[in-house]
Amino acid sequence: MSGTKRGSRNLLEDVLKAGLCTGCGACVTGCPYMAIHEGRIVVLDRCTIEDGDCWRHCPRTPTDVSGFSEKTQGVPFDFLEPGAIIAVEMVRSVDAAVREKGQDGGVVTALLAFALDEGMIDSVVCSKKDAGGAPHGFVARTARELLECAGSSYEAAFTLEAFRKIPAGNADRLAVVGVGCQMEALAKMKAAAPVNGGNPQNVQLTVGLFCGWALRSDIFRPLLEEICDTSRIVKFDIPHSPGTSFDVYTKDAGKISIPLDDIRPAINPACQYCWDMTAEFADISAGSAGSSFHGWNTVITRTPRGAGLMKRAVAAGIIEIQPLPESRMTKLKASALNRKKNALRNLARKSGTREDLGYISGLPAGLVDALLKD
């Protein structure tokens, strides 16, 4: 774990202005000087605290990644693997309605609704789209609320800001859904609980989402507004085939396909420094990322806690499973490793030296050189 102590001014200079902010929402939790506005983190005023949670919890301040792996996953960190793995399978919700609402197999929604139902957790920290379709951190307490949150927004969702909506002292057992950077931030929050607001110690379950990149609302939203009434959008998808279109499903006009290349300018540049495609610090990670078949999710079960939930959900008939073909597994591993190489390369380019990989620390000596040699 990093020992640096800094405050919001450093966060502003070294993360926000440096183009590293992924929009995880952690810094906003319990801070009156930070706000989220139109897809950006805004520093509203000068805070004089030099040892702040904003810096401590940010996934883009120095992070000892292998230290976290030990802590959250209970296994040593292997940078070459896509995190701790108990099983990798193809999974989908048995309920077709959940599949329809969710992304691909609807596994995340199904699993969390089941966890709520069976009493493993009391509420879920996730993200929900507002009337205009922009995602915000949200605390879902029922399966119905959860279903309203289903489906990928493709935007930075600031999910962790939702911790501030949970009153201090609230004892609800929580699940958190998020992408890799959010799982990193959450791990940091658990390691050093926020002074004010939020109760990450109550998190009983983390569900990671595979993430290729997130879109910047300030560019993506106007783009959407040009093609449709954003309040009528039902769902986004990047279909595996042909893999070059971004599909917008609306209530009125059905599917509108946009060439993926038109969307790319809206990708948050901070995502190029992200090493974690499969949300390695979660109990269970789910996604598709080119490894799945249509209508199915690829699910990585990472921890015994995650495995237990999977087992109970299968037994209860909530989800169904089939093995992931070897070729898909190879592809998944290659994509995950490729992401790490790209992140390291981009970080080294940003700093001008492989010695300085920005926020990433704790990698074994020689590994970086080995990864970047080609």
Next chain:
Amino acid sequence: MASVIAADNPGAAVLLMGNEAVARGAIEAGIGVASAYPGSPTSEILPAIADVSGERDIYVEWSTNEKVALEVAAASSFAGIRSLAVMKQNGLNVALDFLVNLNMTGIGEGGMVVFVSDDPGAMTSGNEQDSRMAAKWFDNPLLEPENAHEAKEMVAWAFEFSESVNLPVIVRGVTRLCYTRGNVVLGDLPAGMRKKARFSDVWDMYNPTKSKFTATPSPVAHRLLHEKFEKAREILENAPFNRYSGPDNPELLIIATGVSAAYSAEAVDVLHLKERVGLLKMGALWPLPKKTILQWLSRTKNVLFVEEMDAFMEGSVMELWAGAGLHDGGIRFHGKCSGHFPPCNEQGADLVIKALTDILKIEHQLIDADYKREAAEYMRLVPNRPINMCAGCPHRATYWAIKNAIALDGRNGFVCGDIGCYAMGFGPPGFFQARTMHAMGSGTGVANGFGHLGRFGFDQPVIALSGDSTFYHAALPALVNAVYNRSNFTLLILDNGATAMTGFQPHPGTGVLATGEPAPVVDMEALCRATGAEVMVCDPFNLTETTQAILTMMKKNAGVRVIIMRHLCQLVKVKRKIAPRYSMRVEPEKCIGESCGCDRLCTRVFGCPGLMWDSRAGKAMIDEAICVGCGLCADVCPAGAIRKEEVH
């Protein structure tokens, strides 16, 4: 109780503030009309007259601005009724365009006095200025009183003077005169019927070119003005306000004007210099009474000028001396030219003492060491109290919303500030948001200009501020200009229902006259809509909605958008006995104070004086003596520690 201002008790000595003495002087002179725009240090004059306007049959009004005030007064004089117009130094600048033409035409048969006060030290102003300079550059008579009694005498005398030269007469005060109380010996009040007002200079078909009150043709009028000016000079040579005291041939002659004469007399007294130093106290300054001055110059080799603000007499007397060919007499002049007085800030007896000791080589310990030490000790007991807006002030709410809206918007937006309590927005009370601040209405005017710079790549949102009274005073023409010329900015009109900074005077939007009588409301919202601007109204105490409204308006980025921030001034609420809305308390166990997640947001940043920081407990507290229960801090507290409960 009848006001002492109109007490019919000639010969009685009463304690009056300088401003009240000015009012009494005008009443003794039998004015029929008094008009003003509020501006410290002159704000108390009109209300003093308004208090007795019924019994003395005087028309009083708060005008929308000083130029209008002057015009209103002038019309009365044109019709033969004496009039008084009152303004502070900045107001004179607003009124000047009328004044420089008024002295061309003359004022008719009703004497006219313009009381203008400067503010040395800028205690209640944005600028320091010497208004006497105006008298010099556009040729207008000017008097300057030393104390309250003389102010009363001088104002009354000025009306006769005005009538005898057919010119408006400026009486110049300074803050120290206006706000100092002194003994005033009352004179007679006018008795009998007031004469009928009549404008006599109507069209005469047999002599149609004859016209008194049109300032053309100007070369002729200008020549006539100078003729009148020479007559005025003759009168001032014998005016009762220029007095000499001291030896016949003083080693050093002090020429002091207005309150500076009192400082000088004190200095001469303290240094026991009555046998060596002469004091020419001058109250009738302009046109310069040359004979009087030359007479005293011829009796000395050293002259020290003492006057507030600029080297007005200093320069004029030196000019006179050089022009009179007396320079071979070898007088040494001291004052601002010699560095004995600074060119700015308020003067005082100490500075005169220092100048005298230096020029006359006298040893004098101005302040002894014990006094200095004691004073320093007492200073430590004085709490540091920076300027601030009142507890419950709606401007704090507005600035909070502005600050957050500008930050959220993220395009380096900024505020063009204006004159009023909210001018404090350049500092901590307004979170340093006001980035420009000049004259009345200039926030809107300057924003006009920024709004056209888009063609040069300017892409920052601009917010102009205007108070409600300021809006009627000078922001309205700027708003009209903005809409007409298709500028691009958001104007926030801070409508707190009063001209608050100068003492809650009513204005055209309040529905009340200077006398307290009801008046038609000039609907600010309708006025703004009529310009074609997009208009909305917010209560700034709804912080979230207000912030959102500002953000939305900023974002539109085209045309002129107006948000009227409507919430009554807290002090007006107190005056109207409007009870506090909430009772406030801090739950100490919830207050997270200096820790992460707060960092004393309420007392360090928000800064309402109704909040206190208990440094020992590390908790915020409500200062019961100051808190007015507005409830705003409860909405700002990030920990929910500040609680508000509705008071029933």
